[in-house]
Amino acid sequence: MSSTQSSSDQVSRVDRLGPAEIAEILALARTAGDADGADPMDEHVLLRLRDGYAAASHLVARAADGTLTGYAHLDTSDPDHGVGVELMVHPAYRRRGTGRMLARGVLATATGPLRAWAHGDHPSAAALAVDLGFQRARVLWQLRRPLAAPLPEPRLPDGVTLRAFRPGSDDEAWLTLNARAFADHPEQGRWTAEDLRVRLAEPWFDPAGFLLAVESTTDRLLGFHWTKVHERPGSARIGEVYVLGVEPTAHGGGLGRALTAAGLAYLRDQRGLDRVMLYVDESNTGAVALYERIGFARWAAHVNYQLG
Missing domain, CATH: 3.40.630.30 (Gcn5-related N-acetyltransferase (GNAT))
Structure with missing residues (x-):
């Protein structure tokens, strides 16, 4: 400016x-x-x-x-x-x-x-x-994908099922999982109960679109895909992969890909959307590669500058 x-x-x-x-x-x-x-x-x-x-x-x-x-x-x-x-x-x-x-x-x-x-x-x-x-220190990509294009099948690992988030019952377990999944993330991993509370109170919050992957026999949380729908007067509706995380000990079994696919299907089939976006750090090359393999492309960049 x-x-x-x-x-x-x-x-x-x-x-x-x-x-x-x-x-x-x-x-x-x-x-x-x-x-x-x-x-x-x-x-x-x-x-x-x-x-x-x-x-x-x-x-x-x-x-x-x-x-x-x-x-x-x-x-x-x-x-x-x-x-x-x-x-x-x-x-x-x-x-x-x-x-x-x-x-x-x-x-x-x-x-x-x-x-x-x-x-x-x-x-x-x-x-x-x-x-x-100021020095350019970090880049956050916004990726987008049309939902009309074919979606991958949400193939869950054996012994894992999906269910909706239950406000009040799942809060503490989810915060613990979120902190573990994003232990190295400068913002997401430090969410508090208050950070969660204010979002659960937002008009856009939809528990049915907050998908939890749980261990079938114990209901232990293994991962999640929290979706969001942006609705602004005068603008087309668009879905978002709001937060997606996997328990570190459950990495490597395809759970992240399955959760991504399940959330995209929910936004398309249950919310009637035709496009979706997400944010991912440029440095997270594994996540960028995963999203690009399932049809996401770069749309915009947000840059973090630091001084001192």
Whole structure:
């Protein structure tokens, strides 16, 4: 978001947002996402905004008439891994220096290492990151696939069955499995009971689309495929492989492929969808290869930049 004009916007720091400010920021996120074809902020940030999450600071940019022109979110909940940064500028107020003002405000406000996402890998975000000394550290691919194309058969290993997630009963066991399946993942593996709770309360949550692979004789969780359906006014519906994980001791038996196929079939046959997406780290070459073998192709990239 490089500057070609001098901005008259004013940036202020807010430690606690009110309901009206939260509504403005969520509306700005929708506007920016519609313009860019990629949501400008990570899902967990938007959920925490709505819940009034305390471990964060906020930088708000406004025009002289009070219009919200930009916003930066500083997640300070994990000091060992640095401050997580999300930044967005209203499409009608870009190329005025607002993004640079917000970024410099982040540098002046935050202490310790910084981690910032550029959703959609826009050239303006990359240029700003380079100008401020950030290093490109991680790439998250969005892959997509048509559901009209043939799907692989969900062949489960012997002694394994599928059932739907049971909210309240499966929460603790699922969190344990999720932590084991994503032990090396910088975000997913650290989900808490609160992270799960807020998602189970979302309007899109569908327990029938949260598939669990369990040991037939003991009901022990061995893997899961949590699907999601995105429905936004004015946009076509699209499914998502929201989270897919397998117990590490169950790797190598084809369970991940079977869970993937079962979830895709659910999105097509039960939810009537014709396309699906997922996110996967570029560095996870095994998962990328698995998804590409079953028909997924690269659609967009999200880049994480780090400083310090």
